[in-house]
Each structure stands twice: as C-alpha cells, then as structure tokens.
Amino acid sequence: MNQIAFSEQAKQQTLTMSTRLVAELTGKEHFNVKRDCDVMFKELQIDALKFEGIYLDSMNRQQTEYLLPKDLVETLITGYSIKLRYQVIQRLHELESQLQPRPTIPQTYSEALQLAANQARQLELAAPKVEYYDKIVERSTLLNASQVAQKIKISAVKLNKLLDIFDVYHKGVKRARLFQQWFIDKGFGEVKQTELGFSQPMFTTKGEAWVIEKLTSEGLV
Template identity: 45%
Template sequence: MTIAKFQGGDAVTMSSREIAELTGKRHFHVTTDIEKMLAELKEDATGFRAIYLDSMNREQTEYLLDREHTDCLLTGYSAAMRMVVIRRWRELEEQAARPMTQAEITAANANHLVAVERQQREQQVALDRIERRVEDLSQTTVWDHCPQNCQSLTRIKETMLARHGLSGAVVDYVLKAWPNQPNPAGMVRNGHEEALGSQYLVWSKSHVTAAFHRFVSESTMVTTTQATHPYFEGRFRLVQKAQS
C-alpha cells in the first residue's frame, strides 16, 4: 500500500517496488539508487526500510519514500521516468486530500490490520528459521579432526577472498543468512589447549563451492569490481577472475 490511512493517523509514501514498476527499472537497482542517495544525504536508511515476504515466503527489503525523497531520487532518472512517477504522486495526494468515506475508513483499518498480521508472520518466519537452525546445529556430527572434504569458516573466507575478492562479511552472509545458505556438515573439536574444548563449524567443500557459484552468478556487476545481489544489502567487492 502506498497510502496508509487508518483511525488515528495517516501517511503517504511510495515504495521502491512501485517506483521500480513505474519506471521499468529492476527493484534492486532502485534500492541501490535509494541507498546511494540516502548516504549522500547522510540520512539513516533504516528509517525508510521495510520488510515484506515475496511469493516464495522469503523476507525481502524495500524502501518507503515520502514525496521529498522521491523527488530527490528522480533527479537522476530520465524525464519520461520522472513524469510517470510525478503523475502517480499526484493521484496519491489527491486521494489522501479528500475526506475518506466510512467504507474507505473501514477498508483502510482492515488493510492496517493485514499489515500488522503480515509483520507478525514475518517475525514468526524469522523465529522459525532461527529455531530450525538451532535444532540442526544440535544434531550435527562432531569430529575430532576436520574431514578432508570440509572447510572451516576461516579457510572458506581465505578461499573466497582469493577466488572472488569477497569480504569476510559477504562470506558470513552467504553461509549464515542467505536463504540458500549451505548447511554445515558438522562440528570439529578445537584441539588447542587454550580452546577449553570448544567446537567450530565446518562445511562441505562441494556445497560451499555450489553455494558461492550461485551467489556470484546471481550478482550484477555495477563497476568492474563492485556488485549487487538481490538479497544482499548494498554493494560489495566482486572480482570474477576464476570460476568456481
């Protein structure tokens, strides 16, 4: 919803998804433009960020902009794109300016309730994911030594830095937060005396290779060394000098 009205308050915003639809740009290109704009304005992007569930029930990020920030974003777009969005904004403002009928108030309250329920579902999905992760970890195999076909997080970071120039933060995301993350193969007991019996996760080399191959193939190069990914927030370094 780009107009959110309900008893006790109202707000008029335009989502990055609607901007993408109106301008014909890909959504993650629009979100990248918004993040760059907010960074230049020295404004906190989290204040504009919202979460929604896509058709596959996966959490995705969008941005909700007011008229002022939408106008600022459009300065970098073509005249044709600007005109489409300007006309849509006029429609939104006209709808927001006239008094709401009782039927519209009822519908708006219902939409607000749906939005609240959606947010609760999103939170439950995130909690379920964490619970499954904890359960999976509790059932993993524990080895005294790392198997030859597995790698630790430290080793994976070294490999992906050398292979694709990926930072440790991106590797952490792919292994721990990405919807298509590879499952850990098990855990290894740390043999160092000072480790006090602690354990560390290891992943199958083949699963790691396949996961990063997919992540890289889904990424879009913005410059010769900077890329974006639909699920990763912001740009990251990517050098495709070797195939995984």
C-alpha cells in the first residue's frame, strides 16, 4: 500500500504525503481527511484535481486520495489537536531526512582507490585557484610606496624622502630600500621578494594609516 508518493515535481525531490497517511497518523477516517482537504482547497481557491491520485483498496477497487505537498499538509493539520499535528509533522521530518543526499561509501578496495584519485584530482585542479587567490589577498592588503603616495597626492620619490626623515628605511642598504626593524615589528610593513628576486618594501594597511597620520600631523602633506 503506497501511502507516500511524489507528485509530478518528483524530479525536483518535492515531498508529498497522501491523505491516507494523514488519516493513519491522526486516527481519522480517510473520508474525513479528504473532506477537510476539500474545505481547504475551496478556501485557498485551489483545483483539487491537481492533487488527486488513485490507489487500490483492500478489495482491489480504485479509490481516490490527495497527494499533498508539505505546505498544504501543514495547512491541513492546523485545525487538528496539538498531538495530531505533532505526529504528522514528525513524520514529515522523517520523510524529508530520507530525501537528503547521502555520501557514497566505497564498497570495494578499487572504489576506495578511485574515490581517493578523484579527490586528489579535485585538489590539483583547485591549486591554481588557491594560489591566485593568495596573490590577490596579498596585493589587496600590501601596498608599495607609489600606491601609498597616491593616497596623499604626492610622488613616491617625495614620500620616500619624507620617510627617510622619520627613520623608516634602513640607511645602511644602498641601491634598495628596506624597512627598519621597528617598522616591521609594529606591523607597519613587510619585505617581499619580487618575481625577479629583488626585495621590495610593502606597507600594510596599518602602516599606510601610520604614514598618512604621521605626515599629516607634521604638516608635511
């Protein structure tokens, strides 16, 4: 006796419950549940034929029932007692859990190997995206001198000269600029390697804020 069915929307895994199952769960006569449905359909101005189904009774005769989606089941039982509503809702939850996709567990050693290979392939395909994302994040949180200078409308050359005054750069390093250790320790900057292998000082957003505040407070910008 098939009391749980799927409507035409079954391809989308839309759960329906038959009025026979509602009657069984609530202890009501099936014809009374169908009568309640007819009242509901009339109030909601819904065509009952959309939900009508056929089943065979114990004497192999064709009988009609309604196959209701979850929202109409809940609407139907609103007027029932708390206990009856609870029984129907519990069953709805059970049926919904059965519709949830479950992970496929390998049944053989070869299936387990294939699953591992598929997962490794997915990680391999994702690796370039992860690397690209890391680069984007780094670029979005670290700024070079030119980018900081643009924020305060001066050239990078002028900015670097001003920062030399405040002992931001290492004076002992020629042909390159490196931050003083105090600047790095405070989280104001980092030294990164370029693709050509050169060291490049990069300002953090915290360092950018310090530079702007320092030069503004000193009246230099």
